[in-house]
Amino acid sequence: MKDSNAGVKRFRVMINFLGPFMGLLLVILIFALLPEVQDRFLRLGNFKSVATQSVIVALGALGMTFVIISGGIDLSVASSIALASCVTAYVINAGLSPWLGLVLGVLTGGVVGLVNGLLITSLRVVPFIITLGMMGIARGVAKWMAGNQKIDAPITWVNELMTRSPSPGWLLVAPGVWLMILFAVITAAVLRYTVFGRHVFAIGSNEATARLCGIRTNRAKVFIYALAGLFCGLSGVMQFSRLTVGDPTVAVGLELDIIASVVIGGGSLNGGQGSILGSMIGVFIMSFLRNGCTMMGWPNYIQEIIIGFIIVVAVSLDQFRYRREA
Amino acid sequence: MESIIKDFGATRALDGVSFDLRRGEAHALLGENGAGKSTLIKILSGAIRADGGAMRLDGKPYAPAGPLESRRTGISVIYQELTLAPHLTVEENIMLGREDHRCGWLRRRVMKERVRRALSLVHHGEIGLATPVRRLGVASRQIVEIARALAEDAKILVMDEPTSSLSGEDARRLFEIIRSLKARGVGIIYISHFLEEVQQVADRFTVLRDGKMAGEGEIAANSLDVIIRMMVGGEVKGLFPRDGHSVGEIALEVQALKGKGMAAAVELSLRRGEILGVAGLIGSGRTELLRTIFGLDRLETGTVRVAKTGTLHGGPGPRIAAGLGYLSEDRQGEGLALNQSVVDNLTLSRFSPFVRFGWLSLSRQRKAGWEWIRRMNIKARSPLQEVAHLSGGNQQKVALARLLHQNAEIFLLDEPTRGIDIGSKSQIYELMSGLAREGKSVLFVSSYFPELLGVCDRIAVFHRGQLVETRPAAGWTEESLLAAATTGRTAAER
Numbered sequence: 001m002k003d004s005n006a007g008v009k010r011f012r013v014m015i016n017f018l019g020p021f022m023g024l025l026l027v028i029l030i031f032a033l034l035p036e037v038q039d040r041f042l043r044l045g046n047f048k049s050v051a052t053q054s055v056i057v058a059l060g061a062l063g064m065t066f067v068i069i070s071g072g073i074d075l076s077v078a079s080s081i082a083l084a085s086c087v088t089a090y091v092i093n094a095g096l097s098p099w100l101g102l103v104l105g106v107l108t109g110g111v112v113g114l115v116n117g118l119l120i121t122s123l124r125v126v127p128f129i130i131t132l133g134m135m136g137i138a139r140g141v142a143k144w145m146a147g148n149q150k151i152d153a154p155i156t157w158v159n160e161l162m163t164r165s166p167s168p169g170w171l172l173v174a175p176g177v178w179l180m181i182l183f184a185v186i187t188a189a190v191l192r193y194t195v196f197g198r199h200v201f202a203i204g205s206n207e208a209t210a211r212l213c214g215i216r217t218n219r220a221k222v223f224i225y226a227l228a229g230l231f232c233g234l235s236g237v238m239q240f241s242r243l244t245v246g247d248p249t250v251a252v253g254l255e256l257d258i259i260a261s262v263v264i265g266g267g268s269l270n271g272g273q274g275s276i277l278g279s280m281i282g283v284f285i286m287s288f289l290r291n292g293c294t295m296m297g298w299p300n301y302i303q304e305i306i307i308g309f310i311i312v313v314a315v316s317l318d319q320f321r322y323r324r325e326a
Numbered sequence: 327m328e329s330i331i332k333d334f335g336a337t338r339a340l341d342g343v344s345f346d347l348r349r350g351e352a353h354a355l356l357g358e359n360g361a362g363k364s365t366l367i368k369i370l371s372g373a374i375r376a377d378g379g380a381m382r383l384d385g386k387p388y389a390p391a392g393p394l395e396s397r398r399t400g401i402s403v404i405y406q407e408l409t410l411a412p413h414l415t416v417e418e419n420i421m422l423g424r425e426d427h428r429c430g431w432l433r434r435r436v437m438k439e440r441v442r443r444a445l446s447l448v449h450h451g452e453i454g455l456a457t458p459v460r461r462l463g464v465a466s467r468q469i470v471e472i473a474r475a476l477a478e479d480a481k482i483l484v485m486d487e488p489t490s491s492l493s494g495e496d497a498r499r500l501f502e503i504i505r506s507l508k509a510r511g512v513g514i515i516y517i518s519h520f521l522e523e524v525q526q527v528a529d530r531f532t533v534l535r536d537g538k539m540a541g542e543g544e545i546a547a548n549s550l551d552v553i554i555r556m557m558v559g560g561e562v563k564g565l566f567p568r569d570g571h572s573v574g575e576i577a578l579e580v581q582a583l584k585g586k587g588m589a590a591a592v593e594l595s596l597r598r599g600e601i602l603g604v605a606g607l608i609g610s611g612r613t614e615l616l617r618t619i620f621g622l623d624r625l626e627t628g629t630v631r632v633a634k635t636g637t638l639h640g641g642p643g644p645r646i647a648a649g650l651g652y653l654s655e656d657r658q659g660e661g662l663a664l665n666q667s668v669v670d671n672l673t674l675s676r677f678s679p680f681v682r683f684g685w686l687s688l689s690r691q692r693k694a695g696w697e698w699i700r701r702m703n704i705k706a707r708s709p710l711q712e713v714a715h716l717s718g719g720n721q722q723k724v725a726l727a728r729l730l731h732q733n734a735e736i737f738l739l740d741e742p743t744r745g746i747d748i749g750s751k752s753q754i755y756e757l758m759s760g761l762a763r764e765g766k767s768v769l770f771v772s773s774y775f776p777e778l779l780g781v782c783d784r785i786a787v788f789h790r791g792q793l794v795e796t797r798p799a800a801g802w803t804e805e806s807l808l809a810a811a812t813t814g815r816t817a818a819e820r
Contacts, residue, residue, distance in 0.1 A: 193686050195677045202674055205663035212622065212654060212661070213675035213728070214643035272665045 020265050020281040023314060027285055031292035040295055048173050049164055054287040055176045056081070056242070056251070058280060059235035060258040062187050063113070063228030065279045068262050069191070070224050071204035071271025072120070072127040077232045078254035079138035080112040082247070084236025086142045088158070089151040089246025098156040105240065106233035112138050113229015117222035127225075135255070142248035151246035161241040176238050183231070188276035200224060204271025260307070261286060264314040285310065339365045341537045342379070347482060352504060352514040354528035354545070356521075356557055358747035362537040363517055367484055370515075371403045372396040402475035403484040410467055412460035417441045419459055420474045444477035445469075447510070448503045464608065465496035472503065483507065484515040487745060489523060494773065495607055495812050501527045519747065521550055522776065533557055557748060565752050566780030571762040573783060574598035576633055578619075578650075578736050578767060583628035585618030587611055589791030591628055596736065596767045601758055603778035603799065604771040606788030606811050612771045613655055615788070616738045619769075620652040621645045632736065646675055651734025653725055655741040655771070661725045662713050669695030669709035671724050676732040698727040703753065719750030726757065737761060737768045743777060755781050775807045789814035 031041045040046060060077050067074045088105035092098055112134060119130045160166065161176045171178070191197040199220050202210040210217050240246055263269065264285060265278025286307060293303040340362045347353050357363050368374045370381070372390030381388045383399060390396040410419045420441045426433040441455055448469050459467060468488060475483055485504075489497040504514055504527055516528050524531065525545055533540040533556040541556035580594040588611045596602050606612045617623040619630050621641045630638045635648045642652070654661040662671050669691055673680070680691040695709025702723045706716055713721055722742065729737060739758075743751045758768050758781055772778050778785050779799055786796040787810040794810050810816050 193688065194684050195681055195686060196684070198670060198674070198677065198686065201666060202663050202670070205666045206660070208654075208656075208660040209663045209671075209674070212620075212642055212652060214641075214646040215674070216641070216643060272663065 019317065020278050020285070020314070023264070023310075024281050024285050024288070027288045027292070031288070031295070034292075034296065037292065037295040041292060045164075046291065048177075050284070050287050050291050051177045052162060052164060052174050053291070054283050055162065055174070055180045056235050056238050057254065057257050057261060057286070058180045058283045059183065059231050059238065060254070061261045061279045061283050062183055062276065063231035064258050064262050065187070065265075065267060065274050065276055066191070066200055066224050067127075067228045068259070068267040068269065069204045069271060069274040070200045070221065071207065072221070072224070073131065073259070073269065074113075074116065074127065074225065074228050075131040075255050076112060076116060076134035076138055077228070077235075077258055078251040079135045079142065080109050080229060080232040081236040081239055081251045081254065082249070083112065083138045083142040083145075084108045084233040085240040085243070085250060086146050086151055086246035086248050088237050088240045089153040090145065092153040092156060092158065093151055093246075098158045101153075102158060102237050105237040106230055109233020109236055110226055110230040113232065114222065114226040116229065117225030120225065121218040121221050139248070146246060146248040148248070150248075153240075153245065155244060158237070159241050159244050162238055176241065179234070183234075184276055184280055191276060196220070196223075201272055204273075206272075257286060260311050264311060266318055268318075282314075339537050340369075340376075343534065343537070343539055344379075345532055347513045347515060349481075349513055350508050350511045351530065352508055352516050352528045354516045354518065354524045354531040355534070356517075356524065356531055356553065357534035357540070358557055358749055361534040361557075363534055364486070365537075366534070367403060367486065367515070367517070370396070370484065371401060397478060400479060400481035401484070402478065402480035402482070403486065404468070404471050404475065404488060405486050410459045410470060413458060415456050415458055416445075416453055416462070416470050417455040419470055420444060420477050422474075424478060440477055441473070444473040447476050447506070448472055465492050465499070468492070468500065469503070476507075480512065482513045482515065484517070486517045487519065488516075489518065489520060492608070492773075494775070494808055497523065519745070519751075520774065521553060525550065554748070565748070565755065566777070567756050567759045569759055569763065571599050571759060573600045574765060578633070578769075579631040580619060581629050581631070583615070583618060583630065584626045585614055586623045586626070587614040587791060588618070588626075590793070592793045594786065594793070594796070596769055598765045598767055599762050600784070601762050601768040601770055601782045602796075603782035603785035604769060604788060605775060605778055605785055605807050606771075606773075608773065610788040610811065611791035612788045613740055614791075616652060616740050616769065616771060619645075620650055620738055622652070634735070646732055646734075649733070649735035651729030651732060651737050653729060653737070653739045653742055655744065657718070657721055657725060657744075662721060664714040665712055667695075667710045668699070668704070668706050668713055668716070668724055671713050672698055672709075672728050672731055675728055694731070698731060702727045702730075717747075719746035722746050722750065722754070726754065735766050737766065738771075739768060740771045741773065742770070743772070743774070751777075775804045778807070779804065787811050787816075 031037055034041075060081065064074060064077065084105040087108045088101040091101035091104050116127070116131055116134055119125070120127050123130070161179075162174050164174065166172070166174050191200065199210065199215050202213070202215060203217050203220060207217055239250055243250065261282035262274060262279045264282035265275065265280070267274030267279060289306060289310070290303055293306065343362065343366060345355070345366065355363050355366070365374070369376045372392050372395055388399070390399065411422065414422065417438065421437050426436045426440070438455065445453060453462070453466055453469060459470060462470065472483070488500060492500060501523070504516075507514060516524065518524050528545050530542065530544055531548075531553065532542040533553065535557065541553075574597055576595050577598045578596040580592060582591040582593065584591045592615060594602075604612045604615065614623060618625055621638065621644070632638060632648045632650070638645055638648055658664060663674070672695060673691055677686060677691075679694065680687045692709050698704070699706055699709060704716070704723045704727070705720050713724055716724065726742065737758075742754050755777070758770065761768055770778065770782060779802060782799045784796055785799050785802050785807065787794040787807060789811055792814065794814055795816050806816070
């Protein structure tokens with residue numbers, strides 16, 4: 001009996017994982033079958049560039065997955081990315097070490113997240129409002145710091161992080177892509193195999209229960225938002241690396257892409273549900289769609305409409321599956 | 327309803343069940359959890375369709391297409407979880423979905439009159455029409471719910487566990503309302519786990535067991551034992567285990583404790599191997615007492631001392647470490663993380679046996695899950711099943727198993743048997759007395775006096791945030807407990 005149950009469970013896990021994965025395959029398949037773009041779309045180089053384009057959203061989505069599983073939301077991520085990219089540019093432009101630029105950029109995001117967490121837990125205002133406020137604040141600070149224009153910076157190895165032709169050649173893809181994969185594996189393991197990961201799920205599922213079981217929910221939440229912030233910081237550094245300038249107006253609206261990725265990948269805004277693998281698949285569904293649409297020469301608004309549909313369809317499929325299980 | 331059959335996949339949930347209700351009678355529908363009561367009610371209310379059998383209403387064939395139609399024909403169901411909108415007022419709730427209007431504009435005066443008439447039937451002048459429902463207590467909310475049914479001229483009223491969250495006084499008021507409804511010719515189907523109150527309120531009864539008819543008859547002509555035997559399908563040994571556990575030295579000492587919702591400081595001590603009952607109406611401060619001891623509510627004055635580790639400080643975390651275990655009265659809202667697995671819920675307060683350097687061993691955790699499922703006789707498919715899919719009794723066992731898993735020495739149990747079937751109840755009584763035998767201590771809060779009298783060594787009574795008196799259980803009767811809980815005075819003082 002035990003074995004058959006384990007089997008059923010394994011099957012369910014497969015389905016849960018396969019759901020978004022099938023979506024991704026479907027998207028790839030559609031463009032692979034369209035004769036106009038077929039050969040260009042299926043080229044290895046194209047897959048590489050899609051992977052590189054996904055890095056910025058993906059890093060943000062890693063942190064956002066923790067936030068959403070814990071029942072929260074973070075609207076300030078895109079502003080935080082822009083701020084971090086400006087900080088990195090500023091430091092490098094000032095002639096300081098690129099390493100320092102990278103570290104300070106990442107920490108900038110961490111500080112934004114930390115402040116989010118502290119405000120949410122101490123003021124007891126819902127995350128939506130606090131991070132909506134922070135979205136404006138971080139964006140404003142970035143523009144202020146940059147004097148309302150782009151911050152130029154000399155080319156350094158930091159710009160190599162997001163290059164399409166990495167050196168040495170055996171890297172195959174940009175170092176940023178490897179960083180993304182590395183952190184995805186680490187965060188997935190943390191969510192599944194650590195006490196902290198369990199606490200994140202418990203807080204999102206029922207915060208009162210978590211409290212009653214002796215979990216220090218406030219401390220955990222501050223940690224979750226700070227962690228999400230650090231990933232935004234890293235994402236901001238990647239943003240700088242790609243543009244080679246610090247642009248305070250970059251990534252406007254990106255928070256919605258990041259949230260959408262997590263949600264397409266099975267994250268529930270009610271908390272207690274979601275996975276890193278799902279979120280990553282969500283990121284790639286959107287990247288491939290953008291890539292394919294651009295190749296087809298379809299205008300931007302078509303992409304927006306399609307992605308809008310995908311979000312609605314993905315989440316309603318998820319709900320449908322959940323209700324069938326119950 | 328005649329020979330009703332309902333299948334869910336391969337399982338037959340109802341098998342040839344017949345049920346009839348006369349005007350102006352209260353008919354109790356009895357059975358353990360999973361016996362098919364709710365399925366029968368869902369068919370009656372049109373929420374699901376029967377796979378066989380027929381229904382007649384006032385002699386005419388009746389086959390509701392959905393809940394809306396059954397409500398129009400005069401069948402109202404009041405569910406265990408009340409279904410009122412908390413932000414709307416009493417009046418708005420009662421008229422919700424059938425507002426009087428002219429071209430979309432509300433006819434406020436007409437509506438107010440209808441609401442007033444409906445409320446007056448349940449004689450409750452003290453509920454203000456403009457009060458938002460969230461400000462009302464559970465009992466008043468239930469009255470509003472009944473008034474809502476009456477406002478649409480319900481002929482049949484189904485009440486599913488109406489007293490499960492009411493205190494004795496409020497329950498008696500509800501029974502009065504039921505009697506007056508009966509006098510008006512309303513037929514009432516009454517579902518309850520509390521057989522004593524069924525005896526008070528119902529005229530006839532039907533017992534379901536495993537989806538089949540297990541018996542029916544007049545309440546007056548059958549003793550409680552007979553009905554219980556029908557429900558469980560055989561002889562039950564005494565519901566309450568009577569065994570000699572010996573009471574040892576003091577384990578928990580509460581001195582001059584005052585917290586939120588408590589009117590006066592409380593002195594209380596709990597010994598090893600002792601089950602101390604806490605009786606009182608809802609809102610009398612008993613739940614607040616437990617929450618303050620456990621560090622969930624802020625302690626205003628006083629101290630809580632555990633013999634082993636000394637005075638307690640901080641939140642639930644340090645209290646759990648000191649050997650306290652708390653079972654919330656709100657199982658679904660607070661006690662359990664419903665969309666998480668059985669094993670995660672079970673081990674949430676103590677992961678340490680499965681952890682090395684912060685990393686969990688999922689296989690060892692799962693093994694512990696199987697172990698608890700077996701030991702507590704939890705009906706779950708696997709430790710990975712979501713808790714939401716278990717029945718109330720099994721959910722409660724998961725919540726209790728968590729306290730055992732965290733190696734609690736002092737158990738603070740708030741309404742551990744509320745809304746669960748008799749089988750699980752007797753298992754929980756057995757568990758409590760087993761804990762006492764092992765030298766552990768139990769603080770047992772309940773609104774149901776017979777179980778307090780049956781299980782406890784001593785019983786403390788609360789009234790309006792004050793401790794009235796603590797006596798050995800043998801020194802109390804159901805009547806004296808009720809008197810102390812409702813008046814705040816003991817027999818000697820009156």
